[in-house]
Amino acid sequence: xxxxxxxxxxxxxxxxxxxxxxxxxxxxxxxxxxxxxxxxxxxxxxxxxxxxxxxxxxxxxxxxx
Numbered sequence: 001x002x003x004x005x006x007x008x009x010x011x012x013x014x015x016x017x018x019x020x021x022x023x024x025x026x027x028x029x030x031x032x033x034x035x036x037x038x039x040x041x042x043x044x045x046x047x048x049x050x051x052x053x054x055x056x057x058x059x060x061x062x063x064x065x
Contacts, residue, residue: 027035
């Protein structure tokens with residue numbers, strides 16, 4: 001039996017959902033070149049954020065693995 005957790009569809013959830021829809025609409029208006037450039041920027045930003053998170057985790061463990 002697979003029981004899914006209950007999701008509260010509060011104002012924060014609905015606001016975030018609207019912003020995701022707005023983002024998708026904005027992406028659809030870009031040229032292919034603009035879309036590719038934005039994707040590269042997003043991937044680079046995500047990579048930097050993950051590296052920072054790993055660095056913080058490493059330092060919180062006293063510099064141990």
